[in-house]
Amino acid sequence: MTTNNEAILQVNDLHITFNTFSGKVHAVRGVQFDLRKGETLAIVGESGSGKSVTNKAIVGILSKNANIERGNIIYRGADLTQYSERQFTQIRGSKISMIFQDPMSSLNPIMKVGKQIMEALRVRNISKAEARQRAIELMIAVGIPDPEKRFEQYPFQFSGGMRQRIVIAIALACDPEVLICDEPTTALDVTIQAQILDLIKQIQKERDLSVIFITHDLGVVANVADRVAVMYAGKIVEYGTVDEIFYNPKHPYTWSLLVSMPDLDTSSSDELLVIPGTPPNMLYPPKGDAFAPRNRYAMRIDYEEDPPMYRVSDTHYAATWLLHPNAPKVEIPDVLKKRIAQQTERLVR
Template sequence: MKDNVILDIKDLVVSFHTYAGEVQAIRGVTFKLKKGEALAIVGESGSGKSVTAQTVMRLIPAGIGKVKNGTVMFEGTKDIVKLSDKEMEQIRGSEMGMIFQDPMTSLNPTMTIGDQITEGLIKHQRLSKQAANERAIEILGLVGIPNPKARMKQYPHHFSGGMRQRVMIAIALACNPKLLIADEPTTALDVTIQAQILDLLKDLQKKLDTSIIMITHDLGVVAEIAQKVVVMYAGKVVEHGTVEDVFYNPRHPYTWGLLRSMPRIDSDSSEPLVPIEGSPPSMINPPKGCAFAARCPYAMKVCLEHDPAHTVISGEHTAACWLTDPNAPKVERPVEVGGRVG
C-alpha cells in the first residue's frame, strides 16, 4: 500500500435516476484513509455522506444509482468501482465491514444472533460450525455482551437498542476487516449508550488496528473518535484536515456554521445556538458556482459564477472557498468558532 493508504477515493461522481430527473448525489469527492486511522465525514442530511459510504461498499442499487466517474482504490490495487459482483462479495464482510444506521431494523428478526454472526465467518473464513460459534462467542464478549454463550441463541427482540448496536458491531468485526464503515452508529441511542458505543469503537480500533470511516452530523462524535475530518456539502468536499485543523482553524463558512450550531461546554448556557439559515440546494439542478453561496453571509459575485478549487491551508488541511484567495476581502471568522466542541 502506497504510504500506508488503505482507501484512496479520487474524483468520485455518483448519480441517481429518479422520475424527477438525475440526482447528482456525489460530485467529485476525493480523500484518502490510512491504515489504522479514523476519519469522520460530516455534513447535513443530503450532503452525500452515506452515498459515499455505500459506494465504497458497492451497495448502490443497480439500475437506479450509477458511478459516473472516479476511482475507489482499496489497498492500492483493487478499484472497487471495477470489481465484478463476485469479487466484491469476497471483500464485503471479510475485508470491509459496515455498521448501519438503525440497530432496531438492521438485524434479521427471524434469525438468532449467533446465526447472524457465524454466517459471515462460515462464508468468508471457511470455518466449521463449531469454530464459527466459538469465534462468535469471543467477538460478542469483545463488544461487551454479557453471558455471550447463552445470548447466541436469542433473537434481536431480546436485546435493547444499545445491545443490538453492539451485535451489529460484532457482525461487522467478526472477520477482522481492514476497513470499518460506521454510518451514524449512535443516532438511535440515548446519550449514555452513545458514549459507551464510541468508547467501544475506540477500544476496538486500538486492539484490531482497523481503519474507520465514521459518518455523522454530530461534531461531538468527531472530536471523540476521529483523527481526520471531511466536511461535505451538496455532494462535494468543502473542507478536509485533521480534527485540530477543522475545529481550531476552520476556513470554510459552512464549517463555521456547523460549529456555531453545536453547543459548547465553555460557553454561557443562556447563549442561543446559531442555525445555518436556508436549505441545501436541489441536487437535480445544483447551482453553477459554490453550492453554499445562497446561504453564505460572505458570498461574493465570483461565488455565484464559479465553483472554487481546493486551497491548501497547511499540510493536509484544504478548503474550497473563494475567501482563501489572496485577492479576497479579509473576513474574520465568528468568535464562537475555533474551540473544541463537547
C-alpha cells in the same frame, strides 16, 4: 492516532448520480479523500450531502438506479468501481465491513443472534463448531455479558446498545481492514452512545482498523476522529486533522456547523448563528459554489465558479474563495472565536 501515511483506500473525483422520475439527482460531485492505515476519518455533513452514498459505493451496495459517472475508488491497487457483484463478495465483510445506523433493522428479527454472527463466518467455509467458538469470542470482545446464553436469543431480547454491539461483532467476524460506521450511534442514548464509541475506539486500537465514521454530530467527531472531512452538497468542502477543523476552521460552512448548536456555555439570551435557507436541490445543482446562497460571506465569484481546494497546511485544505490571495480578509464569527478561546483556556487549566 495515525501511525503511518500509507493510504489503504483512495477515493478519486467520484461522481454519483441517481436516476429518478423527476430527473438525475447529483448526489456525489467529485469527492476525493484517502484513508490511511489505522486512522479514523470522520465524514460530517447534513442529510443529503452525499456522505452515505460515497460509502455505499465503497462497499458496492448502491441501489440499482445509481450510476457512478466518473472517478474511481482504489483499494489495494484495484478499482472498486469496476468490481462485479461476485468480486465484491470477496472483499465485503472480510476486507471492508460496514455498520449501520439502526441496529434493529440491520439484524434479522427471526434469527437467533448467535446464528447471525456465525452466518458471516459460515459463508467463508468455517466449520460449525469453530464458527460457534469464534462467534462467542466476538461477543466477548464487543462486551456482551453472558455470551453463551445470549447466543441463543433473538434481537428483540436485546437493548439498542446491545444490538449495536451484535452488529459490530458481525462486522468484525471476518477480520476486516476497513470498517465503515454509518451513524452508528445516532439512534442511541447519550450514555449508551459513549459506550459504543469507546468500544469502537478500543476495537480499532486492538485490530489496527482503519475506520470511516459518518455522522452529523460534531461532538461525536471530536471524540473519535483523527481526521475530518466536511461534506456539503456532494462535495468535500474542508478537510484536515481534528484539531485543525475544530480550532482553526477555514470554510464558512464549517464555521456555521460549529456554532449552529448551543454548547453548555451558550447563554439562552444569545441567538444562535444559523445557516439561513435549506440545502440545495441536487436535481439541479447550482452553478458555482453550492453553499453560496446560504453563505453570508459569499462573493460574486461564488455564484459563478466553484472554488478549488486551497492548501492551509500540509494536512488541511478548504474549498472556499475566501482563501484566494485576492479575497478580502474575513474573520471567523465572534461566537466561534470566543468558543475556541474558551476551549483553549480550559485546556490550559
